[in-house]
């Protein structure tokens with residue numbers, strides 16, 4: 186890894202240890218809104234409105250350089266489709282980086298929201314800007330995954346689909362640990378009456394958000410995802426929805442503690458779709474990534 190730039194990413198340290206990983210083997214991080222390389226924007230999306238595709242392409246190249254291996258990026262469409270990377274990469278020699286990168290490149294147009302692998306020579310990305318990126322680690326069986334679970338993906342249970350795809354590759358749910366990444370929080374995610382009601386009906390066991398800070402009913406996506414993971418057989422103590430080192434790092438970089446680091450709308454270091462639609466500040470317009478490096 187390119188250590189100087191890597192240090193600028195928001196590394197998930199303490200939660201990862203609890204995921205059962207050997208120190209410094211599997212790594213997990215979130216990309217900040219500012220580029221670790223030149224300080225410009227670090228938007229990784231080709232499709233967010235107003236995106237400068239050349240800049241995003243450059244940012245993805247930089248990210249690969251920083252991570253030190255090819256990264257699999259999907260075209261996320263709020264589906265429950267999970268891609269098995271090992272099928273895509275079948276026959277590609279381990280550590281043949283350029284061939285790997287070549288075979289991964291077309292996946293940026295492949296419509297899917299989850300991906301799984303047993304390989305340790307690729308990194309998995311899940312993009313987000315209010316939706317929830319989730320990482321899946323089964324160190325014992327050597328199977329890994331990521332997904333993008335927004336409201337629609339959560340309603341369709343994409344995380345359950347990822348666990349099923351991991352099982353099909355030999356993972357055991359009781360060995361899987363998950364990290365629920367930053368997303369718009371229940372206090373900020375106002376949805377209107379109908380969506381909130383349907384959501385409450387679908388997830389009767391999680392607390393209802395009667396009033397967000399904007400005054401209307403909302404939903405708690407993170408709590409729903411945790412419920413789905415438990416339903417899929419992931420033990421409760423293996424489901425992590427926080428990380429001390431991430432919070433500390435966000436507080437240090439912003440010089441503030443008056444926001445929730447895990448909420449994309451509140452954390453100024455992360456892209457937020459809702460923030461962009463509220464403010465139309467172009468700086469808020471983009472996607473960050475959760476990157477799992479098995």
Ligand SMILES: [Zn+2]
Nearest residue numbers: 370373448451
């Ligand atoms: Zn919030």
